[in-house]
Amino acid sequence: xxxxxxxxxxxxxxxxxxxxxxxxxxxxxxxxxxxxxxxxxxxxxxxxxxxxxxxxxxxxxxxxxxxxxxxxxxxxxxxxxxxxxxxxxxxxxxxxxxxxxxxxxxxxxxxxxxxxxxxxxxxxxxxxxxxxxxxxxxxxxxxxxxxxxxxxxxxxxx
Numbered sequence: 676x677x678x679x680x681x682x683x684x685x686x687x688x689x690x691x692x693x694x695x696x697x698x699x700x701x702x703x704x705x706x707x708x709x710x711x712x713x714x715x716x717x718x719x720x721x722x723x724x725x726x727x728x729x730x731x732x733x734x735x736x737x738x739x740x741x742x743x744x745x746x747x748x749x750x751x752x753x754x755x756x757x758x759x760x761x762x763x764x765x766x767x768x769x770x771x772x773x774x775x776x777x778x779x780x781x782x783x784x785x786x787x788x789x790x791x792x793x794x795x796x797x798x799x800x801x802x803x804x805x806x807x808x809x810x811x812x813x814x815x816x817x818x819x820x821x822x823x824x825x826x827x828x829x830x831x832x833x
Contacts, residue, residue, distance in 0.1 A: 679705030685751075687712025695723050697730035697756065704736065704744030704765060710751045719755025719777065727781035729756040736764035744768060757781055759796045759812075766803035773810045780818040780827070792818045793826035800833050 677683060685708060692698055697718060700706070716731045723729050731753035736744055744765030752774040753759040759775035762768055775796035796812035799805055812829035 677703065677706050679745075681705075682707040682709055684709050684711045685714050687714055689715040689717050691717050692721055692731075695721055695729040696733050697761075698732045700732065700734045700746060702736055704746055707747035707749065708751075709747070709749045714751050716751055716753045717755055718753070721756075723757075723781065729758075729781075730761050731756050731759040731775070732761065734760070734762045734765075734768065747771075748773060752776075755779075757794050758798045761798050761800070762802045762805065763800040764802055766805060768802065769806045770797050771806070771809050775810060775812045775829075776814040778815045778827075780816070793828065793831065794818075795826075795828045795831040797829070798831045798833065 683706060698716060718729050718731055721729060732748055734746055745767045747769045748760055749769070750772045754777040756778060757780055759778060760770050760773070778794040778796060780792050780794040794815050794817070796810065796815060797807050807830055815827040815829060817827040
């Protein structure tokens with residue numbers, strides 16, 4: 676079992692997550708995930724979720740977790756999703772040395788929450804004191820053909 680302070684080394688390969696939620700790290704603070712060689716998380720062929728959303732890494736902490744959670748994502752290439760790295764809650768997380776691209780917003784209609792109209796390399800939702808550096812983020816496209824305010828961002832703090 677992986678615990679606080681551990682490092683998980685991920686072998687060079689292309690990994691396709693089993694669901695639109697991507698690689699889910701729920702309440703697993705303090706663990707470093709380090710790519711060894713060229714590690715790709717490819718979400719481009721995964722069926723999108725109910726609101727047509729998709730994630731590369733989905734990192735979330737329950738509402739009682741307000742301390743520094745210190746998850747590290749280091750050296751991954753993430754392609755073909757809406758949010759390459761989504762962090763909700765906690766803080767003190769580090770995203771570094773990653774290549775994030777080919778990111779597209781969900782296709783929405785007027786009845787769906789506007790949050791799904793954006794795409795981002797890294798999105799920080801109610802999370803604090805994070806470090807995002809030495810990443811290459813490109814090919815992030817906004818939604819087209821819709822009246823909503825469209826956002827395409829390398830890093831989005833909400």
